[in-house]
Amino acid sequence: MTKLVQLERRSRADVGYESEIERGMDFSAVFAETIGQNPDFALEVPEWEGPPADLREAAWRALHEVADPEFPISLPDLGLVYEVEAVDTTVRVTITFTASACPCVEFIKWDIRERLLEEPSIEEVVIEVTWDPPWTTSRITERGRQALRKAGVSI
Template identity: 50%
Template sequence: MSTAINNQSTEQYWQALREVMDPEFPISVVDMGLIRKIETKGSTVVVTMTYTSTGCACMTWIESDITERLLQEKNIDEVSIHVVWDPPWTVHDMTEEGRNKMKHWGVSS
């Protein structure tokens, strides 16, 4: 995974996003490796993320789910999502848990 989940101040948001599933696979957006970075600025959570492809049909849905989930967190009034394409997503961005789930579903990673 490209960003380690060890920043104490954002750990709760990483954990919250483990509840947001990729619409195509029953794998969280965190385990898919879509979330690159999470920062806080006052009562705003800033999420830097990517997608598996530029043609992902679920972008709006995923961003809406991320926003909805993070707004449930205490002291969060706003969510800002920044989509980046560099570096491009690869299967190496997935967590070990994500890769294991893909294998379970018969998708080679």
């Protein structure tokens, strides 16, 4: 069973992030006008049974509501999330990107951090990037493949 969740682009920069271009810019407004409010790009997420067993699982579920910036598919379904660990109130997420020169690296990191910090039990988010094993399309889940097909992406 799945349910549809309307995408909300999350905007604010992560803590300590200080660039000329980001200051004063509202990314959520930009995205709302593009894919954020388009019903065709609703994100399909699993319907979980019962509450999450622990913090790690809560984080894992939450990550299913973080979409790739280019496609209506969650980061876990795209196969970008390699590891989720939780210690006390800190969650460490190890991710990769589809391409070494992925232009969306910062957006994806912001979105992960913003969504995870919405969980009341998570106080700190650490994001690690790895390139090994290299991402390939074989890492996309079946749910992800269906979502991509629906969006007109051949896979």
